[in-house]
Amino acid sequence: MSTTTQTQVIIIGGGPSGLMLSHILQQQGIDSIILERTSRQRVLQRIRAGVLEDGTVQMLREHGLGQRLDAEGSVHNGTGIVWGGHEQFFIDVKKHTGRTMMAYGQTAITEDLYAARDAAGGLIIEEVADVVLHEVTGRKPWASYQKAGVTHRIEADFIAGCDGFHGVSRRTIPASVLRTFEKVYPFGWLGVMSRTPPVPEIIYANHPDGFAMCSQRNPMLSRYYVQCPLSDTPDDWSDDRFWDALTTRMGPALASQIETGPSIEKSIAPLRSFVAEPMRWGQLFLVGDAAHIVPPTGAKGLNLAFSDVFYLSRALIDWYRNGRTAGLDGYSDTALRRVWSATRLSWWLTNLLHRFPDQTEIDQRLQEAELDFLKRNEDAQRALAMPYVGEPF
DSSP states (O other), rough: OEEEEEOOOOOOOOOOOHHHHHHHHHTTOEEEEEOOOOHOOOOOOOOOOOOOOOOHHHHHHTTTTHHHHHHHOOOEEEEEEETTOOEEEEEEEHHHHHHOOOOOOOHHHHHHHHHHHTTTTTTOOOSSSEEEOOOOOSOOEEEEEETTTTTEEOOOOOEOOOTTTHHHHHSSTTTOOOOOEEEEEEEEEEEEEEEEEOHHHHHHEEEETEHHHHHHHEEEEEEEEEEOOOOGGGGGGHHHHHHHHHHHOOOHHTEEETOOOOEEEEEEEEEEEEEEESEEEETEEEEEGGGOOOOOOOOOOHOOOHHHHHHHHHHHHHHHHHHHOOOHHHHHHHHHHHHHHHHHHHHHHHHHHHOTOOHHHHHHHHHHHHHHHHHHHHHHHHHHHHHHHHHOO
């Protein structure tokens, strides 16, 4: 037994980028079907970053997704940095760029997008298996999948691969076509969530024991990180050990502002930079983590995914409205310019703020000298602030 369905765009992956693309296309009268390998509950359980660039915030507002964002999100004018026992200094992003960032968790964005898709009657097919993409270089690509023992086929004009690093979309592109670049860092981030009031700003710390970071999700939900060996597991880190490491690395002045409490989520994430080129093959377009991964140091993962959605949605709308192919033809080059810019920023911050296993005393002092230069030099601060807040889409 099998079924065949027609749509205009097949979206592989029901995370934020897939949901956002479907939402924008539906607003312009373009049909799509989302295929997601897990359940909605599992998608919403994924703990991800929540610092949004100005362009991402404006994009959400423009498409009717700003009400909860503006009510619950926390505006950030910049970020603080502390190192070597010094008091923190502040990179005033608003002063240098005229724009701000916002802390608003990815889970909340996903909830908002699900609500929007449900209200519009969007079709999201969950818990699908054995997804295969067919004839993606032809005029009518299609996808097959299994659900409840039945083989299904969906035919479309285009396929958007929003299915993450381990998804089927990138693997569909032949090795003779795809070129990948990867840098794996020799440490991870232990992240802890606690129902405690966060410190007022996002703060990075460079310390001989390793990197640390203070972030937030809402006025009563804090998100903290410390650098740890890749061999560690969350079970190796009791709450007491974590809070001791965080407050030590942040220094006495900031430690006095950090309210500790029981962790409600604890996980370790490895750090890597990964870029795949091109982001288009035939009628298949890669979006988000399917094409690129950045270390979380620059808070660029979700923002890059949404910039991909911005470029691809505009290109598809132009094709359906006007028959123009320029946006589709230029999608990969346009998206990759922003991807490599964000990859450079994340690489630079990661090297500046972390303690590497083979790092010597002179390496540590050079990091501190670089931080001191950044503190004293407004031109250097401006050069950091511009990509940090995000280049306009």
